Amino acid sequence: MSERNGRCLCGAVHYRISADPVAVRLCWCRDCQRLAANGTVNALVPTAALDISGTVADFTSTADSGNQITRRFCPSCGSHLFANSSARPQLTVVRVGTLDDPSSVKPAVNMWAASAPAWACLDTSLEQVERQPVAPPAKPAG
Template sequence: MSNHTGGCLCGQIRYRINAEPGASRICWCRDCQKIASNGTANAMFPSAAIEVTGTLARHDKTADSGNTVTRSFCPTCGTQLFSDSSGRAGLTVVRLGTLDDPSSIKPTANIWRASAPGWACVDTSLETHDAAPVPAKK
């Protein structure tokens, strides 16, 4: 099992993840563009596998999907670390740039590509979805 560590810019928040990542994507939705001024590189992990040291601030917003998305960030430096959605209980999105080794997980897809600005550097070798990908049927 993988062990990933990371934290915020100022060091107030640290985390450890004891799990393998699920989906890893670059998201071009307008919300991600607003929090990063670009697309965000993310991976999903089981929420229970993430141990956080420090106190996170949170912001809730209704997404275009209708789900409530809770974004967690450092209250001191503002680093966006995680997001959770009412539409995927038990899974947490981790911002890959906050990992101590951000190269340890490579995104495999672009999502919300239709929302990307014309100047976006989109990796065309990755699977691409114009909006949110359709979840696999169980």
């Protein structure tokens, strides 16, 4: 296990992750495209392993998957940092671009590939899933 740290653009919100990601994915759903004007790289980490300092604002909406997604961001600079799905409250999505070392993780799958724009550069070495992939298995405690 390695510790990872990150922050928002203005530095008002910092975070520490004390567990390795359960999965790292490149998402091409329309919501992620609207957030980033592109696909987003997301690390799924155990919610209990995420320590946040600073105040975050949130916005909840229904995703294409049908799940309620609460996205959390810095209210000062607007950096999108985290998301939680009603389907998997034990996991938190961390936007990899906000990590101090985004190269410390690598995506394994292009998800919602069916929604990617025609110009998208999908890494052909990654698994490609047309829509929502199967949830990662829960890691045993201890």
